[in-house]
Amino acid sequence: MNTRPQSVPWKLYQRVPVAAGEIATAVFGEGPPVVLVHGTPACSYLWRNVVPTLARHHTVHVWDLLGFGESRIAPGAVPSIAQQAHTLAELVAHWGLTEPSLVGHDIGGGIVLRAHLIEQVPTAGIALLDAAVIGPWNTPFTEHQQRYAEAYRRMPPDVFADIITARLRTATYRPMTDADTAAYLAPWTGAEGQMRWIDQVCAVSFKDTQDVVARLDRIIAPTLVLWGQEDQWLRLAVGDRLAAAIPGAQRATIPGAGHFLTEDQPQDAADALVDFFGRHRP
Template sequence: MNWREYQAGQRVVELGHRFISYVDEGRGAPLVLLHGIPTWGFLWSGLLPALSMTHRVLIPDLLGYGYSDRREGFDRSIARQAEALDAWMDRLGVRDAVVVGHDIGGGIAQHLAIRFPRRVSRLCLMNSICFDSWPIEMMVQLGHPGVVRRLSAQALQRMLKLALKRTGFATAPPDGVLDGLLAPYATEVGKTSLVRDAAALDTNQTQELVPRLPHLGVPTRIIWGVEDTFQPVKWGERLAWAIPGAKLVRVEHARHFVMWDDPHAVMTALYAFLGVEERPQLEGLQGSSI
């Protein structure tokens, strides 16, 4: 599935004056997948066919990201994103779901589990922001307001592609994946929105959760590409120590985009966590290890 095909399958729901674009595929218990920065829901496209065989898979583009609302003038922080997702689930009639978060999506998932516990039946964090592990220097620089004036969308695309290709993947990503992950930000509107997204990154919003992590009562699984330089595995270990009963699954020879570096390992860990006994065949799973 290329990014255009993925985007063509998105739906839209209005939340007040804003809107969220999302994918809704499959049947069964709801499974919500949250992306990070600088990606969008397409991040999960390689796992979507397999997961939708056993679950109703819901993949939103965060506000200000992908093809959700990218206009100016609203709060894009992870705390606000969690509030928007709570409202989004309410609009869809989804009482609770297994929530999986990657990168800042993991921080949002933590907010959901702690602040809106009724929404999260199980929690899975993949190479997630946490504590004061973020924002990384690249995102700090991206969030400077002057970037909007200094860099064209094309120049920013080149810089991000180079950075993600060099350090985000353990091996070369499949053809079209890197272009797809950054596609929404290839226009001036997309570029400006991404700069605003980066400016909203605030380590205090995970630090404020730290005293509450030991009281998190939801079953939790942590899946981590151990060669990640953006979010080193020590942060996954710390999360596993802080959250009662959490188990850390290390994925060797994988970096930040663990779901592309080793989709088989990620799916195996997810199926085990979800309690899927009759597992679909994974031979056609798309990823760098195929």
């Protein structure tokens, strides 16, 4: 079923200073708080078609990771999973949230788990969407960029743009529109965007989730592991392993969805989150 709605305008108007930079953020709706954490190479645009449904039931907090989207990272800071998790803890404190539900996609899954298990951010529930947690989880493309980072940095920007555009288009099961592709690529355009892309690629390592993996059996919060059935970046078996490692985790799959499951099937993803958090509300 084609459930992808027409994309809505998306802009984060609030800015929050944090230790490692400045975060672009926004808050929608009213109700029990939910924090949405995107992964790489996305930004909060990933959630635009999920937020309207969630916001009918929850206060929804969205943000761009350090060095992603409209957020800016301080000179010398590294946009690692560990740093992003610390930033998430700062934001939860800034928002005055005592026990928010946490949703993480891709490396956002590793970020929310590290924020909970290492940074001690309390949570009422966790949802992990096509999540990079149990390593090694870097794709061959990411590993190639890390191995030849300087070559990618020196690459002509138009050639680099062609490469990452082709890569981005494999994140969905159904073809992404040109407008949505352009929105995802906008933060990475030009020479500056190219450097930002390589900076975040070089900072991403499953070493930042090793401490998390060692503590997965300590999770007592209700947990949903939700996967796109057609994910070509992190296969279904990765989700199965993750769910098996978390006590009592619920495992669900969304048909007709790739790695960017909220792009392919946003309504199904939103409904799954509303249903899960509604059934496990404190």
